[in-house]
Amino acid sequence: MYGKKVKLRILFISLLLLIISLTVFLILKSLEENVVYFKSPTEIKTLNEIQSKKIRVGGMVKKKSVVIKSNEINFVITDLKSEINVTYSGSVPNLFTEGKGVVAEGFLKDRNYLVATKILAKHDENYMPPEVKEALGDK
Amino acid sequence: MFKFFEPNKIFLINSKVTKYVLFLFIIVLSIGLLEALVLSPEDYKQSHSVRIMYVHVPAAWISIGIFSSIAFLSMGVFIFKNKNLSLISKSLAPSGFIFNIVALVTGAIWGIPTWGTWWAWDARITSMVILLLFYLIYLLSWRIFDNNDKAIKITSIIAIFGVINVPIIKFSVDWWTTLHQPSSINILSKTSIHSSMLIPLAIMTAAFALFSLLIFLMKYNTELIKIKNKGLDRL
Known part of the structure; x- marks a missing residue:
């Protein structure tokens, strides 16, 4: 044709x-x-060397790990396999809560400890009204 | 095959259809805005800032959809040497460009209360910026090249190259870690948006699509008039 x-x-x-x-x-x-925005705690664990460059670590804020001192906040980022401790002084975004996604930008002290200079809350793909969330939570 | 794209016939049809499209657009947009701003519930986590999503997501979808259409039409231009297809792509581009800007701006506005930053150079946002640059260079090259044949060739090439970026935008959130959340609406797996929020999203998408159609028809008619004024019967 x-x-x-x-x-x-x-x-x-x-x-x-x-x-x-x-x-x-x-x-x-x-x-x-360079395309990935952040690394998971497991990837941090397997790093060959700790660079003095700024790095971003992302995962979930471990439940019951947030400790707020006078002008410092400590918490644990987990990917359910590995964990990393984070220290940060400053204000965190409103959506920063335990059990939710977070991205911490800062400097690694060692493979288990990050001093953050910026905290970003990572939103997940779930959208629902509060009533539905409550109903789901009751189960 | 392309008899349907006879410019003179299309001009007459377009002039009539434009009015109805405008009418329909106003109705759908009113319903969509009412649903999105008043009737839909707030989100359990983002509260009212979820309403930005009803503009952000349709705008992003449509800007990507229009660019893909332009690319496919451009392939048609190249394969079938049909210049009318390039006129259609040319007329589609402005609304796609505007919606791309809308998506980036509303995303930045949404980012402040949720992420805690208005900008992040993650894969999703960066690839959307690249799409915007492709739109920009596409629209510019229509203006730069006076010679019509040359403009058609160059714009088609730009669109065909740019379409590689479309799957990158779509899958950026799955291939790499990004600050942007993964898609909530999936064809294969369960949708993670509650139905009370999905309905306004669908209506707003329809409204934006109608707006693009309206702008397209107006722009296309303008292009046809331009050709007529040049004393050319056909392309």
Whole structure:
């Protein structure tokens, strides 16, 4: 139904897209270290060396781990496999609560201890009215 | 195959349809805003700032959808040498561009009360900025190149290159760790938005889609008039 030229052009476009996709894939794959926004506590544990650069650690705030002192807040970030202690002085976002997602930016003292300079709350993908949440919580 | 895209016929149909689309858009937007701002409940965690989502998510969806359409049309331009398809893509671009900006701005506004920051260079947000740059360069190259044939070629190439970014935006939240939350609406797994919030989201998406259609029809007619004024019967 279509001429030979049309078929050739379709082949050309398909190959072009394939080439670009593969190139982009390779670039992103090699840059993965920088594309990820934060590391999990488990990944911190397996780090070869502790760099003095700023680093972001993300996970869940461990339940009953938040301790608030005069101008300092201590808590534990967990990914349910490993844990890391975090110290931070300053105000935390409103959505920062135990059992919810958090991203802490700061400097690693060792593989178990992070001094944070910024705390971000990570929101999850669940959206529901308070009544529904209560009903779910009762179960 | 492309008889349907006869400019003169389309012009007449467009002029009639535009009014109805405008009428429909106003109705759907009113219902959507009423649902989103008044009738829908607040979120258990974000409270009222969840309402930003009813603008943010449809705007993001539509800007991505329009760019994908432009890319597919551009492939059609290249494969079938049909210049009318490029006129359609040209007319689609402005509303997609605007919705891309809307998505980024509303995301920043939402980020302040929830994340505690208005900007993060995570994979989702960065890839949306890249999409915005693609829109920008696409729209600019239509203006820069006076020679119509050259403009058609260059804009098509830009759109075809840019479409690689679309799956990256979509899956950025699954492939890498991001500050942005993963998708709540999935085709394969359960949706994690409560139905009382899903309805306003769907209506607002319909409203935004109608707005894009309206802007598209108006822009397309303008382009057709431009061609007529140049004394050309067809493209």
